[in-house]
Amino acid sequence: MLPIREIKPKNARTKRYLDDKGPQNVENPRTTLFLRYSSASEIIQLVLKDIHSLKRPLCIKFDKKNTIHPFEDVSSLEFFSDKNDASLMVYASHSKKRPHALTFMRFFDFKVLDMMELLVDVDSFRSLSQFKNAKTAVGLKPLLAFSGSAFESPTANAYTLAKSIFLDLFKGPDVSNVDVEGLQYMIHFSVDEEENESVKPMIHMRCYLIKTKKSGGTLPKVDVEEMGPRIDFRVGRIKEADPEMWKEAMRRPKNLEPKTKKNVETDPIGDKIGRIHMGKQDLGQLQTRKMKGLKRSRDVVDENFDDATEGASEDGGVAVESDKRAKLGE
Template identity: 40%
Template sequence: MLRVIKPKNARSKRFLENREPKVNENPKQALFIRGSSTSEIIKDTLQAMYDLRKPNAVHFTRKNEVHPFDDETKLEFFLRKNDTAHFMLGNHSKKRPHNLTIGRAFDHQIMDMIELGIEYAVPSYVFDSVKMAVGARPLFLFQGEAFEYRDEYRKLKSLLVDFFHGTIADGVDLEGIQHLISVTAGPISEDSNAMVTDGGAFKSATSTAGTGLIFFRVFTIELKKSGTKTPRVETKEMGPALNLRIRRTKFADDKTMYEATRVPAENRNVNVKNVSRDVFGDKYGRIHLGDQKLDSIQTRKMKALKLTRSDKKRSQGTAEEADE
């Protein structure tokens, strides 16, 4: 457990206040960690993912003895010390070769984790394409029925979207959309794959029964002239290109998930009855009035409703004529 730090000056006080919980949170930071034993495939993958996540990312280039599925203490210590909400851990062993673990935390406590095995990998530097700018937000494309009806696939989809979410923006310029991340769920089978090498790519023999391959691809988006106001969109593979397979998972319980996704009262959209807006943003309201008892309304003391002398004479004259 970290000791409680008391600020000694205004600068350190502002730094600690920036880490405190807020109604509108800061952009989420991600922590990239190398395990105690890594391969070149893992190193290249971590570096490529770090490049996609910059500038809201911290990269540990030295080896660390971290095994989150066995003991979460050390990883939670790193998350709290660096004030990060997401993490990606890479390690390599004979039992689990080219292993990649992606996860997220709530209040610096591990919430969700998914362990992925890399069975095919092509690093980013192999592709001859223009790289995206630092801090650019990606488009996501998820393909495959498994993302709809399998729990581990749905969690992976949520994790990836949350991992690369970036800062919250009211609008996005077309020039700011520079890359696309495509995640495709392959057919699910019980068979294992054989060891194959293909040029600069890598394929592994290890697989998990009951899960299919997940194809992770990154493309650069190029806007070409089309002769109209809408540009013509072309894509070119930017890398990395990964074939992944789910190995182990660990998800939060319902209570923790409820606390993590609870919206503060200040940010809740309060539904006001009988108030609506049209497509142009104009506001419309409906007012319901009760029964108006005009006989019991106090009008004597209202100057505007008082009868003048001429009104009184006129009313008396009409009353006398009616009597005659």
């Protein structure tokens, strides 16, 4: 279990601040903090600016240079996370060994949960401003699509981690209802099939505007137009989450868990099944439907009648046998 740091508030204002930052039954929308290294190329700064434009308004961007190495020392990043109440962070850096690098980080309790480094391909990059078309309004939720078997791998790998981070980064606040008119753009991530074990396939990020046109029927015709940015990532270093910290981060409050009802279950399809307990029923007095086809024929002698006759013949068989012949003669 993680150590819980307890801070005793000195006044009501501090108490309200700590209660707002503390664990909630329904957490606030995640804020993303954008930082840069002391040396950052022009390309990586454009990438950082474009991702910041897609994330607005749930983001904070600092332009000051920082000499922080995320995979070596995370104490300064945890300080920034605690100070700005940010659970996501994007860190831009550039060096000869790792050019045009973006490091995506997730935090839990203002401690680094996991990290992933993605290197931007300069040749295929196109910024948001290079696409001369309309842009979406600030604060709209995008449609997120993932294509590629690597994203759906049953075993955890770099691509399943990338999918999880991208979902947390771009999904925005949780809502119960979505207006169809607000679905104006889509972010699509795709990855090629792995051909060589030594070379990992790239992750392609594309953003499209969604436009609806008249089709002459009840359903409109949907067209997509690339909006930008166009970014291709190469997978770099990753830091997976600690199992105990991940378990604690995935724990849900007990009051939010659905209450189980006795004798009510849900099958794998999603149908609700109920179990009813009833007492023992006497089926001897059950009234059934009478049909001519179910009646016994006069030509067939009842087996039960024969059994009863044989049992009675041991005591007074002559009288019973004569009565039987009289009935058959009738």
